[in-house]
Amino acid sequence: MNDQTIIAVVAMAGAGLTMGLGAIGAAIGESRIGAAAMDALARQPDEASSITRTLFVSLAMVESTAIFCLVVALILLFANPFTGAAGG
Amino acid sequence: MHLRIFGDPVLFHIGTVPVTETMVTSTVVTLLLIATAVLLAYLATLRPQHWLSLVAFMIVESFDNLVTEIIGRRHTIVSTLAGSLFLFIASCNIAGQLPGVHPATGSLATTSALAVVVFLSVPIAGIRSNGVWGYIKHYFRPNPLLMPLHVISELSRTLALAVRLFGNIMSGHLVVGLLVALAGFLVPTPIMALDLLIGLLQAYIFAILSTVYIGAAISAGEE
Numbered sequence: 001m002n003d004q005t006i007i008a009v010v011a012m013a014g015a016g017l018t019m020g021l022g023a024i025g026a027a028i029g030e031s032r033i034g035a036a037a038m039d040a041l042a043r044q045p046d047e048a049s050s051i052t053r054t055l056f057v058s059l060a061m062v063e064s065t066a067i068f069c070l071v072v073a074l075i076l077l078f079a080n081p082f083t084g085a086a087g088g
Numbered sequence: 089m090h091l092r093i094f095g096d097p098v099l100f101h102i103g104t105v106p107v108t109e110t111m112v113t114s115t116v117v118t119l120l121l122i123a124t125a126v127l128l129a130y131l132a133t134l135r136p137q138h139w140l141s142l143v144a145f146m147i148v149e150s151f152d153n154l155v156t157e158i159i160g161r162r163h164t165i166v167s168t169l170a171g172s173l174f175l176f177i178a179s180c181n182i183a184g185q186l187p188g189v190h191p192a193t194g195s196l197a198t199t200s201a202l203a204v205v206v207f208l209s210v211p212i213a214g215i216r217s218n219g220v221w222g223y224i225k226h227y228f229r230p231n232p233l234l235m236p237l238h239v240i241s242e243l244s245r246t247l248a249l250a251v252r253l254f255g256n257i258m259s260g261h262l263v264v265g266l267l268v269a270l271a272g273f274l275v276p277t278p279i280m281a282l283d284l285l286i287g288l289l290q291a292y293i294f295a296i297l298s299t300v301y302i303g304a305a306i307s308a309g310e311e
Contacts, residue, residue, distance in 0.1 A: 050157070053296065060293040064248055067255035074262075079094050 007082050015073035022069025029062040096195055114192035117179045147171070158296070159303040166302050169209060173202065174295035181257055181287025185280060191287075194258040196250065203250035206298040207242070214305030226308035249297060256290045 037055040041048060098106040132141040151171035156162050177193055184191025192198050214223035227238045260283040267276035 053157075056289060057293055057296050057300075060252065060290070060297075061248075064252040064255075067252055067259070070259055071251060071255045074259075075094075 004083065007080070011076045011080050011083065015076040018069050018073045018076065022072075023066050026063055026066035026069075029065075030059055033058050033062060094196065096197070109190055110192050110195040110198055113183065113189060114176075114180060114198060117176065117183055117192060121175055121179055154296070155299055155303075158299045159306060163306070166213065166299060166306075169302070170295040170299045173206075173298060174291050177202070177253065177291035177294055178288055181291060182284065184257065184261055184287070185284060191257050191261060193253055193290075194261050196254045199250040199254040202253070202294070203246045206249060206301060207246040209298070210242070210301050210305045213302045214308050217306045218308055223305070223308055245297075245301065249294065253290055253294055256286055260286055 033055065037051055040051050044051070096108040096110050098108050099112060100107055128140060128144040131138055132144050135141060148171070151167045151174070152162060152164075155167040155170055159166065180192040180198070183189050184194060211223065214226075218226075227235050260279075264276045264279055264283065267279060
């Protein structure tokens, strides 16, 4: 096993761990946002448009952490500066 | 199989300036949008009863209402900016569904440019409505010690705007490409439908967030 193989193996394992662990927090946060929005919609159906707008915006903001993890994982896999495959 | 994530193939050169695929795509989208806007404006002044002019009025009115709900009063400049951002990003995302076209927003350069536009509009809007001193003062509230945190939050939210849009669009495109390579024809269709939804949603979120940031700068001196 030469250095390049070790780097590739570690990068793949790191990308998997990044994505898997990074998705946990975003998933929990999004589920809580969804539950809270359902609750608010059931209590105040008149405010549906405002609640939906805030819901989507907060979903996107929470989801962006998972997207950052995805970008880091893709950098590890396809644009890793140590494997010589930089530039994707 | 060729995966393209961060690269951007150079199509041709004008003099010494390389012209990449993203530049061509975004220019074509911009020209189409401008042509549609000019046509609709022409139609709206000449024949206001035509259904296309009604559609144009509805689009403008919906952006105005959105900005009014967020900022608290009508603000034509901000709604123009938010509407332009939404229409450009949404058109780029939808253009990515055409065969052979890479979405322009799937390149980090485009999304960074859009985020920098929002980053620069925030102090301009704040200074226009509060004056230079009134705007700078809000950095030192509630405590001058928090000034670095204000600066860091402005920088990091700009980065988040750029990377969020880029990551969503690029990953959606990548998943479709992977599915086409692995499974073939018609299998990625549901994912492409999801991509349409995500593209419109991300454009909406970009417009809303930039309106929220600018609205916060406009009302910075009012507490």
